[in-house]
Amino acid sequence: MLKVAGKQEENPEFATLFFNSSLIFKPGQFIMLWIPEVDEKPYTLSSVSDKKFGITIEAKGIFSKKAISLKKDDLVGIRGPFGNGFTLPKPGDSIAIVAGGCGLAPLAPLLDRINHDRVSITCIHGARSKDYLLFKDRFKFERYFCTDDGSLGHKGFVTDLLKEKIADGNTFNKVYTCGPEIMMHKVFEICEKHNIHCQVSLERYMRCGFGLCGACVCGKEVVCKDGPVFGSEKLRDMEDFNKTALLKSGKEVALDDYFAWRHP
Amino acid sequence: MLKVAGKQEENPEFATLFFNSSLIFKPGQFIMLWIPEVDEKPYTLSSVSDKKFGITIEAKGIFSKKAISLKKDDLVGIRGPFGNGFTLPKPGDSIAIVAGGCGLAPLAPLLDRINHDRVSITCIHGARSKDYLLFKDRFKFERYFCTDDGSLGHKGFVTDLLKEKIADGNTFNKVYTCGPEIMMHKVFEICEKHNIHCQVSLERYMRCGFGLCGACVCGKEVVCKDGPVFGSEKLRDMEDFNKTALLKSGKEVALDDYFAWRHP
Amino acid sequence: MSIQFLDTTLKNTTVLASGILGNNKDILERVYNNGCALVTMKSIGPEPRDGHNNPTVIDLGHGIINAVGLPTPGYTNMEKEWKDLETRDFPLSASIYGGSVEEYARVAEFVSKQKPDMIEVNISCPNSEKHGMTFGVHAKSAHEVVSAVKKVTNVPLIAKLTPQALNIAEIAKACEDAGADAICAINTVGPGMVIDIESGMPVLDFKKGGLSGPMIKPVAIRCVYDIYKAVKIPIIGLGGISTGEDAIEMIMAGATLTGIGSAVKTRGINVFGLVTKEMTRWLDRHNSTIDSIRGAAH
């Protein structure tokens, strides 16, 4: 068990919890957060320094609401880190980061790790509205925002901006994306069209987190272990990407039904 | 399980079994030898080199007879090494080794380890008769022999020779002894009289070999773990030394009864 | 080292344990392609069931504790899964459970129409108050369940037993008498409990959970040893196997096949291929065959 060492309220529905503990991890990996007597759910690491790490949570259902209401010194259980993480860009790469809402969380430590002098980065970040844009002051480099309500940046989708950047003549060789699955799927399609390698971070219901129980299986991939990050090679074969997911019972359903089931 | 890699028949009743396996050990430590479907008993390591070790066995009862009749490639189980081992002499020490019969086995690797240029060694070795003197050709330095029947060396006891050496003006600061317990006790008494530090290697019925089951307990000492080597400080307090031992049932009996019980 | 088991020819002795990696064709096929000879589905029950809340599966270092709690879509609720599996080209065992003898029979009857190569009757799950284990700890109820299932299906039957039974050999014999074609032993041990001392809470939401992995191997070996003495039908030995040597030990205890569950965590999905390779190497080095070492410890 670890004590919550601090909390940063990003906005009324997003908060980052910090813990004083060192983790050896790769950007894109996740931990299982246990709130005793509530539940245990996966969260990607959104910041990691020598002796501290953080996870950023969007209040959605019972669990995540409970999580962002945790106070300093509250005890929670942390298992992990689990999963594969992103493949880091190489010097000389030109990459795009495409994040939807809380999807910036796993991408943020990737941005921290990259040597910005050697990798050219285009960061596109979308949210419902201005207040829901995560980590607005965390990064020094320029970012391209879009909001559903137009309260900041482009009014519309991150995919619009990605297409625009490509049309503008930017030649990306890697795109990293995290956000709603439908958004990631669109990003993947754009990448396929332009022959860009794409990495997405998938989300499925999880139990063990280490590739045993099968709760998170997506096609022939075990999301908690083979993923949560999948690159274009695997995505091409992944029929269930943006299509189906397993309920807690193990039943395979359409993605919409999966998210509907999760309503409190 | 290990295969018997070789056997040296020291005489009709003594044999050394060799195994190809490296052991990190201290002279005086022992292993548990398991002969499937027979039994498992403790034996001190009588020789250890880089990739090979040996145990020297005197045929007494059913088990040890079976052990010396093992052939090359027979499979046995080896657990260990266990126990504390001897405290090695320091440069400048003048020591005596007093061995009775198979009691030379644990002392032999001690002799191997000592730098003979820096430690003065007097080695006294006794046996029933000439043929029962172990490792007659193993060591290059001079040894003093005694036999019950006078077939080699002094006719009589090793303790006679030890007393003689002391009377001759040899000033030992350490005596290492192994052999029948009554002999070791006599050696200890001589050492006490002359203020010499003494180390003896005790033998008790053993089960676990690692200080759990209590089968080998002698007073407040656990012979398999605190021993089998005990120095003068402990021996002085050890009321059961040369007096009592535990039977397999756990019953404490006089040493004579202990050995009588063990008759086949 | 191909081997005949019930009516099926298997490419080696390794079996995916029930409850590991689920029920979907793609992932089960991947397990098969990674060297597994026979894949067992996650136990399927009579009604849709979510199982327990998390935490449900915890790594203890020398093994796993789990109380997943028999989640299941329910046997009638798996059209897609069954349809996908129709076209499989690998041997499949369908594991089933129920809350009553009648339920076991009902599930078995339906499932056998989906044409699995065998049906495993799970009378040994400790992670639900109502289901499973209760039937596996008494010879009488074990006999009833297997008999009832036998009546409604021609698919070869495997009875999966719990080490919690006072006399597992007796249970195995009762299952054999009731028509079981094979025994699978063992399901998880215990149950156990792990308390987080900082919060003072059991770490599993269900509080108790079954133990698996290396720490239960001695119990599994003993059970298979006891069962081998008591029955003539073949045994799937399961519990704590991670290496070829572990599998050899299980076969020496009397097993025909060797199941693998928790080791999928420690060695990955490829564990089946690795274990088979290690077994082959061991057998070659010892000039032995699977058949010559089976039951060698007796």
Place this chain on the structure above:
Amino acid sequence: MSIQFLDTTLKNTTVLASGILGNNKDILERVYNNGCALVTMKSIGPEPRDGHNNPTVIDLGHGIINAVGLPTPGYTNMEKEWKDLETRDFPLSASIYGGSVEEYARVAEFVSKQKPDMIEVNISCPNSEKHGMTFGVHAKSAHEVVSAVKKVTNVPLIAKLTPQALNIAEIAKACEDAGADAICAINTVGPGMVIDIESGMPVLDFKKGGLSGPMIKPVAIRCVYDIYKAVKIPIIGLGGISTGEDAIEMIMAGATLTGIGSAVKTRGINVFGLVTKEMTRWLDRHNSTIDSIRGAAH
């Protein structure tokens, strides 16, 4: 952290488990001097008995397997031991076993005259075909044994239980009803078996043996948890405790005292002092007391 247990004041919660280090005053006194609050003797039986041949005790890394086989000089055959123990100045629990209800009573009657501070009735040993465990797996026989013993002695009684019972809470309740003053749980788990694959032989001469040490802790915690719910008498929690944290976990499950067996191998005789120090440090850091955390997991 002195603690009241039955009629005795103990200096802390640690207890030497039965069967560890034997029955002789000198060694038991050394255990006491190394921080142990209550020492339990090796189980004493009705007739002299050698126990099994070696190998009898094997280290498995994450625990121990043993089939020592209840060696005993026999209760009437221990004049020296009893005489030495008369002059002890440490709390002593005498463990006893029998092959019948009458034998338990006979041994208990004699042993209580030697004035141990308590008597532990071992109805849970798996390592003999005739003795011990059979009584501990059924509530009726457990009740009979404890009742019979209670009739012949005024010494406080502890019933030592086996996790192999289908419902250990029910057995504990039966013992309480029969007059037991405390429960000790658990004896070894299993039994298990380990086969040496080179020789194809079970490594224990008795083939099967009880499991102890870290790997059984989750089973022990669950048992104590279940028993705590079922009885009012105090519990000696035992099984897999090696550290102060393990002992805290056991107390949170409901134990009053914390027994230690196999950890004597891994941490030495001083384990009792070490565990107590670790417990004290933990309690201080958490501003807690033994009494405030007992049963906290419920």
